[in-house]
Amino acid sequence: MIRLAPVLAVLVMIGPVAAGLVGTVLPALGWLPVLGGETVSFDTFRILLTEPGLGTSAWLSLSVGLGSTLAAFALAVGFTAAAQDTPMFRAATRLISPLLSVPHVTLAIGLAFLLAPSGWAFRLLSPWATGWERPPDLLIVQDPHGLSLALGLVLKETPFLFLMLLAALDGLPARRILVTARSLGYRPMTAWLKAVLPQAYPRLRLPIFAVLAYATSTVDMAILLGPTTPAPLAVRVVQWLGDPDLTRRFLGSAGAVLQAGIALAAIALWIAGERLAVVLGRCWIRGGGRGAAENLWRGLSIGAMGLAGILAVLSLLALAVWSVAGPWWFPDALPARLSVEGWSRGGADLLSAAGATVTVALAATAIALALVVACLERETRLGARPGRAVDWLLYTPLIVPQVAFLFGVQVLLIVGHLDGGWLAVVWSHLVFVLPYVFLSLAGGWRRFDTRYIAVARSLGRGPTAVLFSVTLPMLARPVATAAAVGAAVSVALYLPTLFAGGGRIETLTTEAVARASSGDRRVIAAFGLLQIVLPLAGFALASLAARQFSRPR
Numbered sequence: 001m002i003r004l005a006p007v008l009a010v011l012v013m014i015g016p017v018a019a020g021l022v023g024t025v026l027p028a029l030g031w032l033p034v035l036g037g038e039t040v041s042f043d044t045f046r047i048l049l050t051e052p053g054l055g056t057s058a059w060l061s062l063s064v065g066l067g068s069t070l071a072a073f074a075l076a077v078g079f080t081a082a083a084q085d086t087p088m089f090r091a092a093t094r095l096i097s098p099l100l101s102v103p104h105v106t107l108a109i110g111l112a113f114l115l116a117p118s119g120w121a122f123r124l125l126s127p128w129a130t131g132w133e134r135p136p137d138l139l140i141v142q143d144p145h146g147l148s149l150a151l152g153l154v155l156k157e158t159p160f161l162f163l164m165l166l167a168a169l170d171g172l173p174a175r176r177i178l179v180t181a182r183s184l185g186y187r188p189m190t191a192w193l194k195a196v197l198p199q200a201y202p203r204l205r206l207p208i209f210a211v212l213a214y215a216t217s218t219v220d221m222a223i224l225l226g227p228t229t230p231a232p233l234a235v236r237v238v239q240w241l242g243d244p245d246l247t248r249r250f251l252g253s254a255g256a257v258l259q260a261g262i263a264l265a266a267i268a269l270w271i272a273g274e275r276l277a278v279v280l281g282r283c284w285i286r287g288g289g290r291g292a293a294e295n296l297w298r299g300l301s302i303g304a305m306g307l308a309g310i311l312a313v314l315s316l317l318a319l320a321v322w323s324v325a326g327p328w329w330f331p332d333a334l335p336a337r338l339s340v341e342g343w344s345r346g347g348a349d350l351l352s353a354a355g356a357t358v359t360v361a362l363a364a365t366a367i368a369l370a371l372v373v374a375c376l377e378r379e380t381r382l383g384a385r386p387g388r389a390v391d392w393l394l395y396t397p398l399i400v401p402q403v404a405f406l407f408g409v410q411v412l413l414i415v416g417h418l419d420g421g422w423l424a425v426v427w428s429h430l431v432f433v434l435p436y437v438f439l440s441l442a443g444g445w446r447r448f449d450t451r452y453i454a455v456a457r458s459l460g461r462g463p464t465a466v467l468f469s470v471t472l473p474m475l476a477r478p479v480a481t482a483a484a485v486g487a488a489v490s491v492a493l494y495l496p497t498l499f500a501g502g503g504r505i506e507t508l509t510t511e512a513v514a515r516a517s518s519g520d521r522r523v524i525a526a527f528g529l530l531q532i533v534l535p536l537a538g539f540a541l542a543s544l545a546a547r548q549f550s551r552p553r
Contacts, residue, residue, distance in 0.1 A: 002381075005374030009434060012371065013397050016409050016431050021260075021400070023408020027253035032411075035246050044254040051251075053230030060226070061233045061262050064146040065216030066269060068153035073208060075154070075308060076161040078301030080169075081192040084178075088302070093166060099159040099312065100485075101535035103492035105512050108152050108224040109528040110315030112141045113322055113521065115148060118330050120318040126331035135330050142227050149226040153218065155312045157211045158305075161204070167443060168203035172196070189298050190291030198281070206391055210398035212270060213263045217401035220494040220513050233259050234403050238495070241407050253407060260404035267399075316532065322525035342522025349511065354530055357507040360422070360497075361490035361534075364429040368437040368486050369479070375438070376445045377467055380453070385446070394435045406499040413500060420502035428500035429490045437486040444478030476549040480542035488535035508534070 026032065029040045048054065083089040114120050118135040126132040141148050174196050181191035217234040226232050231239075237259055240252030326339035343350065379386065409428065413419035452474065456466040472479060494509045501510075512527040 002374045002378050005371055005378055009371045009375055009438075010393060012430055013434055014393060016428070017397055017400055017405050019412055020405030020408035023411040024253050024256050024405055025408075027250050027407075027411075028257045030250060032250065032253075035249060037250060044250045045257075048251055048254040048258065051236075054233075057230045057233040057236055058258065058262055060146050060230075061216045061259065062266055064150045064153070064226075064232065065212055065263075065266050068150040068157065068215050069208065069212045069266075069270070071150070071154045072157040072161050072211065073204075075158045075301075075305050076165050077193075077197065078297075079305035080162070080165055081189045081197070082298040082301040083305075084188065084192060092162070092305075096159055096163050096166075097481075097539060098536065100163060101488040101532070101539060102156070102312075102316065103488075103509060103531045103535070104152075104156050104218070105220050105224065105492065105494065105509050106319065106528045106531040107156050107312065107315060108221045109512065109516065109524060110317075110319035111148070111152050111155065111311070112224055113318040113525070114311070114315045116141050120314070120321065123331050123333050132331060141225060144227045144229075146226055146232065149218075149222055149232070151311075152221050152225045153215050155308055155315070156221075157215065158308055161207060161211060164204055164207040165200065168200040169196070170443065171203065172199055174200070185290050187291035187294045189294050189301075190289070194285050206395045206399075208270065209267050210395055212266045213399045213401050216263045216266045217259050217403055219403060220509065223513055224516050233262065234401070237403050238498075249407075256401075256404045256407055259401050263399075263401045263404070319525050319528050319532075322521045323529045325522060325525075339522075342520070342526045345520070346523050346526045349506075350526060350530060353506050353508045353511045353527070354534070356422075356505055357491055357509070357534060360425050360429055360505070360507065361487040361538075363426045364433045364490045365437070365483050365486035367426075367430055368434040369441075369483050371434060372438045372441055372482070373467075373472070373479070376442060377471070380445075380448075380450065380471075381463060394438055397431050398435055402495045406495055410499040410502075419500065420504040422505060424500040425497055425505045428496035429493055432493060432496060433486045433489050436489045437482045440485045441478055441482035444475060448475060473549050477546040480546040480549075481539075484535070484538040484542035487538040491531060491534050 027035075027037065028044055029042070030037045030044055031040050079092070080089070083092070112119070116122075116135075117138050117140060119141075122130065122132065122135065130136075177195050177199070178188070178191055181195040182188065186194065218232075219234045219238050222232045222235045226235065230236065233255060237252050237255040240248045240255055243249075243252070321335070323342055324338045324340060325335035326337040326341070328335035406428070410419060413424050418424045448471065452470055453466055456470045457463070461469065491507075492509060493507075494513060497505060497507050497510050501507075508527055508531045512524065512531065515524050515527060518524070
């Protein structure tokens with residue numbers, strides 16, 4: 001098992017992506033015999049170009065993806081440079097795991113409840129500050145420019161990039177570099193940007209590309225926060241692929257290929273921006289400025305991160321309040337009374353969706369954890385570190401837009417009579433859970449002092465016995481944390497559940513998105529809040545399990 005683990009892991013991650021891309025490109029070229037497509041041509045792309053609003057949809061995907069990624073990157077880097085080695089920075093590092101465990105859909109629903117014309121923000125400000133006695137006629141959520149969608153993506157992706165930046169800094173002598181730069185007269189923020197960031201950034205490139213790919217092709221958040229006339233391209237692709245007219249599958253496949261092209265274009269533009277930043281950055285460094293206006297930039301960076309944190313917290317609080325709200329008339333700041341009506345109306349559907357969510361998450365996480373532990377154990381036994389190629393393999397399912405290959409995976413599942421089943425959903429979740437589990441566990445595992453293993457082996461224990469009696473108990477905390485991260489990722493997955501489950505496996509995420517158009521805020525809030533509860537419960541159980549298994553025995 002341990003010897004074959006790397007091969008199995010690569011097959012799990014890369015196999016579905018490669019096969020799915022083939023299964024998407026061929027119908028885009030007109031070849032899908034089961035639907036009568038038996039010739040290869042570009043006619044489908046010509047039809048795609050005639051779709052009304054296609055250019056607007058493509059521009060929305062590109063602009064929102066690039067803008068939100070750039071803003072999230074600036075927030076993470078600016079805050080790290082400005083608040084390094086402060087109590088505020090240490091507090092932010094402790095809060096990062098709970099923020100990361102919030103699913104995209106949950107945050108999007110909460111943000112919509114906060115910023116809508118009848119949302120909590122306007123209720124708190126009315127009528128004393130605005131004079132409004134009824135909701136204003138403003139288009140804030142689902143605005144035509146995608147600004148609310150971009151804001152939601154920034155709030156969700158900033159913690160991820162912040163965590164990836166912390167991981168990059170762990171592999172650098174950042175403190176020593178900073179002390180050297182400070183000794184030359186540079187102020188703290190300027191010293192960090194000029195001396196530390198250029199060395200940390202190469203380790204951030206793949207996470208940034210993953211964020212770009214997600215932001216340009218998001219479907220769940222775009223349905224909840226994005227414009228509808230027309231919608232971003234990824235949403236329209238899913239609509240075409242789910243159209244009752246089966247011939248629209250060809251159009252959907254062509255749209256999926258275009259979506260992949262938009263993601264690649266976003267990455268290419270980012271790389272071009274990197275080249276420009278290198279040129280300008282060198283001029284800035286050679287200029288020798290020590291940071292004359294640093295106090296202003298420091299205040300703006302910390303203030304912007306604080307504002308983002310406040311918006312995220314208020315969004316979750318708005319979700320919690322709506323889940324237990326009774327009658328609530330505008331502009332009252334709080335409901336007239338509390339009620340569990342939303343939970344009771346969700347009732348059996350809530351329990352059923354929660355059960356499916358938990359079972360799929362546990363199965364996908366268990367398989368992913370077993371494969372990752374086996375891969376890392378093999379790495380330890382061979383005493384070899386993988387190169388950059390392994391990082392690219394890990395990020396492949398995260399960089400390739402989901403909508404670009406999941407339809408091809410669905411076609412393969414249908415051909416194999418596996419679609420719509422629980423196993424198919426677990427398998428599709430595993431493709432995305434495994435990279436996150438590996439990234440979460442690899443750092444702690446590789447820092448483990450192998451002399452403990454040498455001592456155990458010298459006492460006559462075999463390698464497998466040492467793994468279970470020494471290595472895993474001593475690494476209980478990072479293993480449990482990686483499992484909690486994997487479960488949180490599974491809980492949040494929307495498109496893999498939708499395509500592999502064929503609408504027959506309903507999780508909290510798919511139900512929350514489906515009910516978002518119902519207008520019943522209490523039931524929607526109940527589904528969204530339960531989405532937070534499950535990952536947080538996972539992290540709490542992981543902490544208890546780590547304490548139990550790592551205690552002296």
